């Protein structure tokens with residue numbers, strides 16, 4: 629019988645003799661879940677939804693990030709939801725109190741709203757000063773963007789940028805309409821569509837990282853605390869793993885230098901990668917053809 633010592637020696641010897649191989653860049657992503665708009669109450673109630681999302685993250689041994697909008701959780705039940713995330717070791721980030729569009733609103737109003745949310749979220753041990761702009765709208769004009777960057781720096785916030793932008797919010801809006809019309813509707817086609825969309829979009833943005841010479845970054849993938857993920861997050865994570873993705877803790881992902889970059893071109897509701905590509909003169913339309921306009925045409929054709 630081979631002893632453990634012999635096995636290790638043998639393995640080392642093999643490693644030493646093995647020809648060097650070019651390793652493919654690791655495909656790593658962190659789940660980052662926005663809004664926590666926990667009102668929808670058909671098929672799954674909000675508590676069941678939250679429990680299923682946390683169970684899916686736990687099943688994949690993943691520490692995610694929740695970017696919380698204060699006004700959605702400023703209640704006893706909302707407090708319970710955010711506490712359950714914080715207690716489970718997930719990162720809690722700031723997504724403004726009122727979900728304001730930083731490009732459209734007066735900058736002073738947005739700044740006050742960020743600080744109001746900071747005061748509310750500071751009670752949770754998992755809270756970190758990582759801020760994500762609602763609608764990924766960083767300010768619209770170069771002047772306004774610089775205003776926000778100065779403000780965030782002065783107050784010790786990091787920008788919680790998105791690298792993999794998905795269309796889960798749009799799929800959810802269609803699924804919710806279906807459920808309002810028929811609470812017993814067959815949701816399997818929505819699950820299949822969502823799972824394929826997540827994997828396709830993750831691969832799209834990984835392709836873009838290669839094009840801009842940053843193939844090894846840990847991605848932050850944007851999805852939302854919604855019924856779609858209450859029902860199908862586990863399916864989506866399993867499909868990503870089957871496609872060769874691994875999960876990286878959100879806190880660790882956000883410590884990567886790419887999340888400190890401040891591109892000169894306004895992000896304007898796009899993935900950070902699309903903006904960095906544009907800086908290099910590479911055109912990225914944001915989404916593959918099937919998901920343009922959030923995939924409306926594709927979902928219409930599938931009668932979803």
Ligand SMILES: [Zn+2]
Nearest residue numbers: 662663762763
């Ligand atoms: Zn949002």
